[in-house]
Amino acid sequence: MRHLKAFHIFHVAASSSSYSEAAHKLNITHGAVSKQIKVLEGYLSLPLFYKQGRNVHLTQEGELLKGYTEQAFQALDAGVNKLTQLKNQCLEVSCEPTLTMRWLMPRLSDFHLSSGADVRLSTAGGPVTLGTTGLSLAIRRDDFELFHDYKKMKLVDEWVGPVFSPEYWQQVKHDLSKVKLIHSQTRPQAWENWSSSYGNSLLLDNAHQTFAHFYFCFQAAVDGLGAAIGSYPLVVDDLKRGNLIAPFGFVLSGHNYILLSQKRALDELEQEFTHWLQESLLQCVPTNVEREGLLHF
Known part of the structure; x- marks a missing residue:
């Protein structure tokens, strides 16, 4: 695809308040961000940003393009995750530390026996970033503000x-x-x-x-x-x-225990783990x- 690099830089800049913030996220220079945005604007013959003070804002055309790049890069992330899981038959899951140690880990062998798949756990609480970090799902207590537009599924009171x-x-x-x-x-x-x-x-x-x-x-x-x-x-x-x-x-x-996932259709392994998790936690009341x-x- 032509100008894929420019589309990716636009994708990051569109969710940032300035080119400097986008440059920091991408680990490149402010000038490199500005150059790629100009390349993309030239390719599309449309303005994508306008400057107001020290911040940049999306034009109407930029807002429209942002919706499509979000879909495209989420799909790409999902595809990479799927390929990784197919290769390793492994699911990457984030779970709160105490729930991991005292409830989830003692039961994971049951899921492995039924599915043949491994679950790789990382322990953390509160906000989480899925997809780009390799994480497919996150198990949390709903006592924090969600900063991403994730799908939230109640597991148990x-x-x-x-x-x-x-x-x-x-x-x-x-x-x-x-x-x-x-x-x-x-x-x-x-x-x-x-x-x-x-x-x-x-x-x-x-x-x-x-x-x-x-x-x-x-x-x-x-x-x-x-x-x-x-x-x-x-x-x-x-x-x-x-x-x-x-x-x-x-x-x-x-409060409730919840499962967070990206807003896309869960793959077969994610669905199997989700169903097992729901059934197992519903027995723990x-x-x-x-x-x-x-x-x-």
Whole structure:
């Protein structure tokens, strides 16, 4: 295709506020960006940008072309991802760190046995860039603003509640003022949010201890250092093993676990993983007995 390089530079510049920003994204000079835009404008015999102050803005013709270049480069990204997956029978997935370690990784062998495909995991939370990074899908808790126009699929409601080791609960159950609240720097409002959903400010004045990551909070709870707010999929295995108990039960947090994908048709492997993920997470909701807990106020 003629002027493919110029179309790509236009594609990047169209989503930037200046040629300098586009040059930084592309790791080329400001002059190189300006030159390729002029080449493309000459080829099309149409103005694509106009300058206003230090910023550049798309003309009406530029806006129209932007829509087509987005479709074209998204399709190209999808094709590259598909070729990579066909070669390796591998799916690149981003998932929140604690959900990865405490829920997803222990179950991935089931997906591999059923599909024969490998899932390569990268751990991160919050905003994510798909496609150009090689990532096909991202599993997230919907507690952040989406900066990309991705398809968002709800996987399961999030249920939360305080979790204790059985031994620690025996020590504090007759005097709840002794309960130490375990916090995470990544979810500092977890106890307050649970208290609001639970409808009781009990425990909020207790002593507390903070860890850097959510994962450490659950290990601290298992080790009897205090009580942590558990998101149900993250604690379900320890509940079943008897390492943790949830005497206050579980309440809806108002958040969901979601799956992010690009706005295109999922390929066969992505569809298979998505279906498996939905089915697996839908089995990870508390029963009515677990929701009620052991205590009643």
